[in-house]
Amino acid sequence: MDLTRSPLALPFPELPEIEGVTVRVARAQYKDWDRADLTFIELAEGTSVAGVFTKSACASSEVELGREQRERGKARALVVNAGNANAFTGYRGREAVEQIAKQVSDHLGCEPGEVFVSSTGVIGVPLPQDKARRGIAAVLDSAPVGWREATDAIATTDTFPKAARTSAMIGDARVELVGVVKGSGMIAPDMATMLGYVFTDAAISPALLQEMLERANEQTFSCITVDGDTSTSDTVLAFATGKAANPTITSQDDAGADAFAAALTDLCRKLAQLVVRDGEGAQKFITIDVVGAASDESARRIGLAIGNSPLVKTAIAGGDANWGRVVMAVGKAGEPADRDRLSIAFGGVWTARDGQPVEDYDERPVAEHLSGDAIDIRVELGIGQGHATVWTCDLTHGYIAINADYRS
């Protein structure tokens, strides 16, 4: 399959080093390909960790173990295997993860529970333990590399490497945040269906980091969708090495906590949007603002019903401001709505107001907006104060080509 670069791709950003984070990659040859596919990230002693995971009832061993590990709040290493998801592989899958954790913890002199493992790729094939063992041995021996090498090594069907950065002031200390992410299909809410990692040198307690990551996740990774499908391996982890000289923050009331939370959310939003920009077959990036809903959660559900609707997504692909399909999607969301108060705008122009089409609205700016690659849909429900923003992409022949024609 020829994966051409998404037309919505953004250039790879300049990224700072994060003190306490060392990146290495190696070739485990999980697939028969000519690239690094094993990423090893060593974290300074005392690193705090937080995580959110797929809600899939068929989650991988990596996810099961990761959920337990993050409860303890401490991390010394992250290993990412690309090319094999090690999901739906029973006890052999679990053994493979435990072997990796043991090999790394023996080397670092830490607990196996401080070694986080993710795997992404094909489902149903146990991760080959011999390849993993040799790969880990090779990576521990290799020289450190930069963020770009890590984003390349964790990618599978991604058409461009995805990373972002931001910073925040905690007291007098400037803390840096860098995030990397992979994912292009099987992307749905209830958690970014993807692998995402955030690294910061901030000093922050694991409990507060977890609280902030969960809140950021709700507004970012849980607000994107490509095809409504959810992977068995989705994981977002945040690691804080504590090497910036800030006084450790442990409560939302601490000075600088708000700034850090805002930066974390901003970073997660950037990463989430990058995933949508690499949505399989995507030609247009769609922002759906839902306001006036019964609650924020209700607004998010309505936004996702619109963002997951094949009829809405194909209409946008066709450059059609088909607000009737938006009405349909609002109606099917199963959330409070009042047909006669519903208003819909494309690119800032109201095409439907209070349950009726706007006659004689100016079609020219709407058609112009729809012909671009950044589409804004605004939905006003007029029944409450809830609001949410959801990001998605259009549904094109490219999606079918990638997901149906891959064997021909």
Next chain:
Amino acid sequence: MDLTRSPLALPFPELPEIEGVTVRVARAQYKDWDRADLTFIELAEGTSVAGVFTKSACASSEVELGREQRERGKARALVVNAGNANAFTGYRGREAVEQIAKQVSDHLGCEPGEVFVSSTGVIGVPLPQDKARRGIAAVLDSAPVGWREATDAIATTDTFPKAARTSAMIGDARVELVGVVKGSGMIAPDMATMLGYVFTDAAISPALLQEMLERANEQTFSCITVDGDTSTSDTVLAFATGKAANPTITSQDDAGADAFAAALTDLCRKLAQLVVRDGEGAQKFITIDVVGAASDESARRIGLAIGNSPLVKTAIAGGDANWGRVVMAVGKAGEPADRDRLSIAFGGVWTARDGQPVEDYDERPVAEHLSGDAIDIRVELGIGQGHATVWTCDLTHGYIAINADYRS
């Protein structure tokens, strides 16, 4: 747009007349097309009616009124407008429906509430009252026609006319059932997203007919999906004229009630499957059996999660027995499941058993099965007694062509 006949189309069946039912069609010219688009079905005095309707929060006036009318249980006429859904049209939409009901009830000498109206087609344009008035006048003056003319007249984007029949014995009396249906996209559960009408000469109380229709709907129209999208106008109505000489059945315990309920469910299943067979772009008809779930409802939800998954549907389009995508869909359904008890078969061959792939399963019969146009997927959850069958179709370039390329 050139709507070529679905490759999954079935021939139009021989259908009996139903005593007490008279069919007429006319050209209201709701669109600029050369065909009948207004259907008028007169029902004998004393006809019982039952109905199930879309759960959309943005339902059309036809649906709002229909819900109220069916509570009274009596019908004298059905009017179906094709080419204009009259949805999201505010008070003008409601006025148009009320005008039609008045015009027909004046003619028949019945209550306006005994005249059921459905409309299907474009959203957001009020049904033109002048065209409706002239159309009704014309149809009341026209000669009766057969079922085939009615199925043609209620169709919009359908690529073939859809109808079915069955019969049942109630005591010594044979009762006939005929059903007609339209719909090809915007088809999702929580009610067949379509217009479907069942006519029978059985004598049955409205309350019992409603009970039976709701139960039949749960196992048939609510178990189909094309794209997960739900229309604002979905309606299934059942009319029983009572002209068969059976003793009126009023309770599930009456002799013959079971036979009639089974026949009604059978008819609804046939109609629902016809809609899937006309799914936009469909090349393959997919039957998903889910067994061993926590409950029947849980099995249905899991079946629909599979049937709505773009990744599963594109894999089938590509002839790939991709059980990993089925695992993913089971996992995301939000229903009880145990990864390590999950088994999946394609065409009767187990490809995954108890949470692990079946190594060395015979790929030849599976590949042969996948190359056909009737695909069977069986999922065993191994945690309970719940089961359900869901029907869907594959997701192809044809779907994108119909829904995105229609303006080019």
